[in-house]
Every structure is written in C-alpha cells, then in structure tokens.
Amino acid sequence: MRVLIVDDEASIRRTTRIAVETTGHAVTEAASGARALKLLEETSFDAAFVDLKLGAEDGLDLLSKLLKAQPQIAVVMFTAYANVATAVEAMRRGAFDFIPKPFTPDQIRGVLAKIEKNRALESRLASLETQLADASPPVDLESAEPPVQRALEIAFKGAETPATILILGPSGTGKSVLAREIHRRSAQRDAAFVTVNCPSLSRELLESELFGHVKGAFTSAVADAVGKVAAADGGTLFLDEIGELPLEIQPKLLRLLQEREYERVGDPRPRHANVRVIAATNRDLAAEMKAGRFREDLFYRLNVITVTLPGLSERPSDLLRFAEDYRKFFAARMGKRISRFAPPVLAAFAAYRWPGNLRELRNVIERAVILTSGEIIELHDLPEELGAQVSPTVAVGAPVTIDALEAEHIRRVLATARNLEEAARTLGIDPATLYRKRQKLGLL
Numbered sequence: 001m002r003v004l005i006v007d008d009e010a011s012i013r014r015t016t017r018i019a020v021e022t023t024g025h026a027v028t029e030a031a032s033g034a035r036a037l038k039l040l041e042e043t044s045f046d047a048a049f050v051d052l053k054l055g056a057e058d059g060l061d062l063l064s065k066l067l068k069a070q071p072q073i074a075v076v077m078f079t080a081y082a083n084v085a086t087a088v089e090a091m092r093r094g095a096f097d098f099i100p101k102p103f104t105p106d107q108i109r110g111v112l113a114k115i116e117k118n119r120a121l122e123s124r125l126a127s128l129e130t131q132l133a134d135a136s137p138p139v140d141l142e143s144a145e146p147p148v149q150r151a152l153e154i155a156f157k158g159a160e161t162p163a164t165i166l167i168l169g170p171s172g173t174g175k176s177v178l179a180r181e182i183h184r185r186s187a188q189r190d191a192a193f194v195t196v197n198c199p200s201l202s203r204e205l206l207e208s209e210l211f212g213h214v215k216g217a218f219t220s221a222v223a224d225a226v227g228k229v230a231a232a233d234g235g236t237l238f239l240d241e242i243g244e245l246p247l248e249i250q251p252k253l254l255r256l257l258q259e260r261e262y263e264r265v266g267d268p269r270p271r272h273a274n275v276r277v278i279a280a281t282n283r284d285l286a287a288e289m290k291a292g293r294f295r296e297d298l299f300y301r302l303n304v305i306t307v308t309l310p311g312l313s314e315r316p317s318d319l320l321r322f323a324e325d326y327r328k329f330f331a332a333r334m335g336k337r338i339s340r341f342a343p344p345v346l347a348a349f350a351a352y353r354w355p356g357n358l359r360e361l362r363n364v365i366e367r368a369v370i371l372t373s374g375e376i377i378e379l380h381d382l383p384e385e386l387g388a389q390v391s392p393t394v395a396v397g398a399p400v401t402i403d404a405l406e407a408e409h410i411r412r413v414l415a416t417a418r419n420l421e422e423a424a425r426t427l428g429i430d431p432a433t434l435y436r437k438r439q440k441l442g443l444l
C-alpha cells in the first residue's frame with residue numbers, strides 16, 4: 001500500500017514511517033495540509049495518518065479535503081488522548097480509525113493490517129459484483145405483447161406500494177428477475193433483497209432459515225441464527241416457489257404478513273420485522289388450495305396484487321428481441337463475432353414451444369454461440385429438438401396442404417418481425433386476424 005503521513009512534528013513522522021516501513025508499505029511524508037493535498041494531486045494513496053492538530057491547521061478540515069480528493073483513502077487520525085469528542089467527530093466525517101497519542105509501533109501496524117483486510121474485502125466484493133453483472137444477459141423488461149405489458153404495468157405500480165406481490169408463471173419466465181426489479185423500484189430499494197427458496201430444505205430447516213433459531217433448539221443448532229426474515233427487515237423478502245411452502249409453516253408466514261410478527265425456533269418471544277414480501281410460484285395456487293395443500297387465508301392474503309408472466313411461446317413478438325440480446329451478450333462474452341441467426345434458425349425459434357421459457361432460450365443461444373464456427377448461427381448449432389421442429393418438406397410447391405404452408409409462412413414472418421403489427425403488415429392482414437390465426441394454428 002502507499003501510505004501518506006501528515007504531521008507537523010518531524011519526530012512523529014519519523015516514528016510512524018519506521019513502523020509503516022517495517023510492514024513493507026511505501027511511505028510519503030507531508031509536514032502540512034497544503035503539502036498533503038498537493039501530493040494527492042500527483043499520486044493516489046491507500047492510507048493516510050493525519051495529526052488532528054497540524055500547527056494552526058485543523059486536521060478535521062484536512063480529513064474532509066483528503067476524502068473529497070480521494071474517496072477511497074483510509075484516513076487514520078492521531079488524536080490527543082483526552083480528545084475523544086473530536087475523535088468521534090472524525091469518524092463521523094469518514095475517518096477509518098483514530099489512534100490516541102502517544103502510540104506504539106504495534107498500534108500503527110495493527111491499524112494497517114485492518115486497512116489491508118478491508119481493502120481485500122472491498123476488491124473481492126467489486127470483482128464478485130462485476131462477475132455477477134457479466135454472468136447474466138441484460139434484463140429486458142419491455143414487451144410488444146399486451147398481456148405482458150399489462151402484467152409489467154401491474155408489477156411496477158405495485159412496486160411503489162408496500163403491498164405483497166404474487167408472481168405466477170411457468171418455470172423460467174423471469175419471476176425471480178421481476179421480483180428483483182420490483183425491489184429496485186420500491187421505496188426500500190437501498191435495503192436488503194433476501195431470497196428464500198421454499199422447496200430446497202426440510203420443513204425444520206426451512207422454518208429456521210426463515211425465522212432463525214436459538215442455540216440448542218435442535219441438534220444442529222450450535223449457535224443462535226437470526227434468519228432471513230430478520231435479514232430482510234426494512235427490505236424485501238422474496239419467497240420463491242411459495243406453492244411448496246409446507247402447511248405447518250404457512251400460518252407462521254400468515255402471521256408475519258398480517259401482524260409483522262414471528263418467533264425464532266426455540267424462543268417463544270415474539271419478534272417484529274417490517275418486510276415487504278414478494279412470492280412466486282409456477283404452481284396453480286388456487287388448485288393447491290382446493291386440494292388442501294395451501295391454506296385459504298394465506299392464499300387470499302398473498303393474492304392481493306398478482307402478476308402472471310406468460311410462457312415464451314405466448315410472446316412471439318418478444319422472442320426475437322430476447323434472442324438478439326442473448327446472441328450479442330454471449331458473443332461479446334466469448335469474444336466471437338456473430339452477426340445474426342440464419343432464417344431457418346428464426347423459424348425454428350418461432351415453431352418451438354419453449355417449455356423452459358427464457359431460461360431455455362438463453363441456454364440454447366449460449367450453446368449455439370459456443371458451437372458455431374462462423375459469423376452466422378445455423379440450424380445445426382441448435383439442439384436436436386429445436387432443429388427437428390422445422391419440417392423441410394413444408395415449402396412452396398411441396399406436396400403439403402395450404403394450411404401447413406400458411407402456418408409455416410406465418411411462423412417465419414412472426415419470427416423475424418419486430419412486433420405483431422409489423423408481421424400483420426408483411427402478411428397483408430390486420431393484427432386481429434393475425435392474432436386469431438396464431439391461436440388457431442397453435443402458435444400462441
């Protein structure tokens with residue numbers, strides 16, 4: 001690390017320098033605030049030791065100026081032993097730590113180790129954040145399909161209120177992605193977004209994961225745990241696959257939703273948590289309720305603002321946009337130049353039913369980008385089940401019915417058009433007719 005020492009007393013600068021240098025860090029000295037600020041214009045520092053009393057200068061003012069010039073710098077203030085109030089003020093203004101005078105070399109080394117540990121954590125966090133941002137294609141929350149537009153509108157309006165939101169839709173349609181977006185658009189956007197995956201644990205472990213437990217509550221409870229409800233206090237709790245929440249836990253969740261109260265496993269004291277709940281499921285919750293697997297009161301409590309995300313095959317005019325976004329994203333990530341999809345690929349996309357929805361589309365395109373050796377993604381770059389969808393026999397002049405030809409033509413036009421209106425214009429029919437034909441031909 002590069003360390004700056006700012007003190008008007010040469011002897012203090014010298015003892016500090018020796019302590020810092022024994023830990024292998026590079027030192028620069030400044031006898032005044034003005035000199036320190038000049039040095040900051042030329043070099044960046046990781047840490048600075050600054051005397052609170054710099055002759056006539058005020059070390060607190062200098063602290064603010066140093067942080068303004070280089071916000072990442074960790075500033076440690078040297079303070080007179082009795083001056084605790086000023087030390088507190090220094091911390092309030094953003095000092096990393098303070099060391100009372102007189103100090104020992106070990107105190108200097110201790111605080112340097114703390115700064116280094118902090119730096120390492122910060123850079124690890126930054127790299128994880130970049131990895132996360134890089135690992136996923138950009139989120140696209142637009143749609144040319146009226147049912148999706150309506151769903152998103154409800155979700156975004158609901159986001160601004162504290163209401164519970166239930167997101168329904170088949171697997172891979174983007175329920176988790178939407179839940180995060182709702183949090184991002186909510187008043188509690190700066191607080192935590194905490195996910196609980198309901199089916200991933202046994203009932204006991206899920207209850208403790210949600211509400212926490214006290215030491216000894218069950219065999220593996222070797223220490224107290226706060227639980228995800230407490231972790232989400234002030235923020236959003238996302239309950240993924242709520243349809244699989246065990247019946248025994250359902251009344252506890254209902255109490256949390258209604259009274260904001262819960263108890264840790266093994267501790268009868270009621271606790272309070274102010275969490276906004278978003279729940280998602282690919283199950284038919286009303287059917288689960290009728291079958292006795294989901295409590296009626298909880299169902300109605302969750303079912304206040306409900307957003308249904310349709311499957312990808314019901315969003316033909318969005319499909320191409322997603323496919324293009326994914327192509328660009330994965331090509332850039334793999335450093336390949338891939339300019340487009342061959343027309344039969346687009347036709348195959350339009351014909352396929354996409355049981356895995358957006359997740360499947362993303363995986364198919366990632367795979368195709370890896371496999372393709374040219375600039376264009378071809379049919380043979382797709383998994384077999386997709387390639388096989390396009391029957392080569394359906395072609396003009398081939399021995400097929402007009403209906404089959406029409407279906408194939410509509411599919412292909414839909415696959416390449418930006419939206420339903422554009423496809424209708426190309427086909428020379430009005431959008432309502434195209435909508436009906438799509439339904440009749442099973443293209444929805």
Ligand SMILES: Nc1ncnc2c1ncn2[C@@H]1O[C@H](COP(=O)(O)OP(=O)(O)OP(=O)(O)O)[C@@H](O)[C@H]1O
Pocket residue numbers: 136137138139140141169170171172173174175176177178240280281282358359362
């Ligand atoms: N709006 C979006 N824009 C771009 N990609 C998306 C979008 N929504 C979903 N995806 C892609 O689809 C994948 C699956 O999304 P997500 O996990 O949110 O689906 P899900 O409905 O919660 O699935 P499951 O029910 O299986 O949990 C994401 O990782 C992302 O790559």
